Amino acid sequence: MDYGSACPVDARVIETMQPFMETAGNPSSIISWGLAAKKALEDAREKVAALIGVDNPREVVFTGGATESNNIAILSGAGSLKDKGNHIIVSAIEHVSILNPCKELMKHGFEVSIIPVNDQGVVDIEGIEKAITDKTVLISVMYANGEIGTIQSIRKIGELAVQNKKMFHVDATAACGKIPVDVTADHIDILTVSSNDMAGPQGAGALYIKRGIKLDPVMFGGGQERGVRSGTENIAGIAGMGKAAEISMNDMKENAIYTSGLRDKLLDGLASKVSDCYITGSRTDRLPNHASVRFSYIEGESITLNLDMMGVAAASGSACTSHTLKASHVLIALGLKHEEAHGSVVLTLSRSNTEEDVDYIIDVLPGIVERLRMMSPLTP
Amino acid sequence: MEIGLDMEMFQYTDKVMEHFKDPHNVGQIENPDGVGKVGNPVCGDLMEIQIRVKDDRLEDVKFRTFGCGAAVATSSMVTDMAIGKTLDEAMKITRADVADELGGLPPVKMHCSNLAADALHAAIEDYRSKKKKG
Numbered sequence: 253m254d255y256g257s258a259c260p261v262d263a264r265v266i267e268t269m270q271p272f273m274e275t276a277g278n279p280s281s282i283i284s285w286g287l288a289a290k291k292a293l294e295d296a297r298e299k300v301a302a303l304i305g306v307d308n309p310r311e312v313v314f315t316g317g318a319t320e321s322n323n324i325a326i327l328s329g330a331g332s333l334k335d336k337g338n339h340i341i342v343s344a345i346e347h348v349s350i351l352n353p354c355k356e357l358m359k360h361g362f363e364v365s366i367i368p369v370n371d372q373g374v375v376d377i378e379g380i381e382k383a384i385t386d387k388t389v390l391i392s393v394m395y396a397n398g399e400i401g402t403i404q405s406i407r408k409i410g411e412l413a414v415q416n417k418k419m420f421h422v423d424a425t426a427a428c429g430k431i432p433v434d435v436t437a438d439h440i441d442i443l444t445v446s447s448n449d450m451a452g453p454q455g456a457g458a459l460y461i462k463r464g465i466k467l468d469p470v471m472f473g474g475g476q477e478r479g480v481r482s483g484t485e486n487i488a489g490i491a492g493m494g495k496a497a498e499i500s501m502n503d504m505k506e507n508a509i510y511t512s513g514l515r516d517k518l519l520d521g522l523a524s525k526v527s528d529c530y531i532t533g534s535r536t537d538r539l540p541n542h543a544s545v546r547f548s549y550i551e552g553e554s555i556t557l558n559l560d561m562m563g564v565a566a567a568s569g570s571a572c573t574s575h576t577l578k579a580s581h582v583l584i585a586l587g588l589k590h591e592e593a594h595g596s597v598v599l600t601l602s603r604s605n606t607e608e609d610v611d612y613i614i615d616v617l618p619g620i621v622e623r624l625r626m627m628s629p630l631t632p
Numbered sequence: 633m634e635i636g637l638d639m640e641m642f643q644y645t646d647k648v649m650e651h652f653k654d655p656h657n658v659g660q661i662e663n664p665d666g667v668g669k670v671g672n673p674v675c676g677d678l679m680e681i682q683i684r685v686k687d688d689r690l691e692d693v694k695f696r697t698f699g700c701g702a703a704v705a706t707s708s709m710v711t712d713m714a715i716g717k718t719l720d721e722a723m724k725i726t727r728a729d730v731a732d733e734l735g736g737l738p739p740v741k742m743h744c745s746n747l748a749a750d751a752l753h754a755a756i757e758d759y760r761s762k763k764k765k766g
Contacts (some may be wrong), residue, residue, distance in 0.1 A: 356650065413649075549705075550698065551677075551698055551700055553700035553701055554700055554701060555706060557652065557700075557701045575729070579674075589673075590673060590674040590675075591676075591678075591698070592674030593725065594676045626658065626659075627655065627658050627696055627704065628678075628696060628697065628698040629669070629678055629679070629680040629696040629697070629698060630673065630698045
């Protein structure tokens with residue numbers, strides 16, 4: 253049950269990509285291969301645009317992935333307004349591909365306000381309002397968080413940005429394809445879309461850039477993708493992303509109903525069968541396919557290794573599963589202690605999961621937790 | 633076929649997984665002669681080793697660990713290595729010895745999760761300092 257950013261690529265997506273893996277035409281060329289590539293590129297652009305409520309597909313540019321989209325949004329979004337101000341507002345639970353570019357800009361004279369979240373992972377909107385100054389050039393808040401599943405009130409933050417005439421970027425990596433995203437209704441200026449979070453291939457991403465906004469390039473070259481992202485487009489990846497956007501848009505409602513049923517069964521089942529098991533993130537404002545919990549006194553890698561031995565794929569926010577060896581900054585932002593954050597498990601569901609899968613986890617996980625707790629010196 | 637990437641960089645050896653799945657000497661000793669506790673829950677690893685000493689030899693060694701697969705496996709392995717040894721011999725068991733016995737550890741785990749030898753030494757030092765005080 254690891255259908256977050258690591259979800260398997262849909263077979264229909266692979267079929268769409270196939271011709272372009274065999275014959276990689278250059279969409280900037282006018283020979284027939286190039287024209288086929290160009291058509292695939294523009295088809296994909298229309299599909300991604302439709303997914304996020306954009307009428308004019310030209311407002312969508314393709315990138316090499318969500319990390320790249322986020323980097324462009326921060327570095328160019330704020331960087332291109334440096335004559336107007338040097339202040340950025342972000343939430344404490346943003347992805348590192350937002351926080352680290354912010355750190356980079358701080359070396360060049362920018363100031364960054366990091367707005368806290370409550371224990372459910374909901375961003376303090378009043379805190380954003382108070383942080384806005386004349387120097388603020390960009391507000392960036394994620395639509396939903398991939399580690400704790402919490403969905404933000406993006407529309408309210410968008411209204412705040414409009415009132416204060418500030419540029420508003422939203423990282424919709426975890427949200428797109430799972431819940432409706434409408435950039436117009438939500439007053440979003442720049443939006444990050446991921447491919448591999450919606451059963452598309454890795455190595456493709458997109459950025460919605462509202463008409464009238466001019467972003468300086470981060471990568472310089474041939475001027476592809478409206479000059480924002482130079483380099484020959486990854487046609488196979490982009491075509492796959494387009495197909496994934498189309499499928500997830502068509503199936504969104506049904507998927508949400510189906511997976512949220514399994515999600516609630518899983519969360520209720522675990523809470524009733526395991527003591528000191530807590531949901532991380534919001535119970536109500538939560539991605540439909542997202543179940544994240546933590547177990548006191550034990551560590552997440554040990555839990556996911558045990559689950560793996562039982563045939564269940566899961567993720568964890570524990571230090572031991574990361575490159576940095578630190579507990580997840582998202583879980584710490586919820587107010588959890590480090591040892592509590594280390595005990596997190598993230599289970600993300602898809603249409604291919606069944607009631608039996610959920611029953612199986614509810615059946616085996618309590619035993620795993622009990623065994624690890626018997627082994628732990630923190631268990632009271 | 634030659635694989636360009638060294639998977640040992642990321643993966644646990646079979647020996648590590650064996651000890652992780654079925655760790656030896658888990659638990660506590662009633663009225664232990666020495667207790668060693670190392671690590672820090674902030675980093676995600678905390679180990680406790682308890683020892684029973686008879687005639688300057690480790691008659692029994694038990695552990696409890698909060699941590700990842702490597703933390704559990706090294707704890708289990710060090711208890712196996714230590715039981716029956718004299719205190720001086722046990723003090724000579726190094727972190728590297730424990731990792732070697734396990735067929736190696738992913739480099740990222742070498743410093744953070746490989747604390748079991750330290751916990752054993754701490755338990756022996758605890759025993760010795762108690763004995764001194766009488």
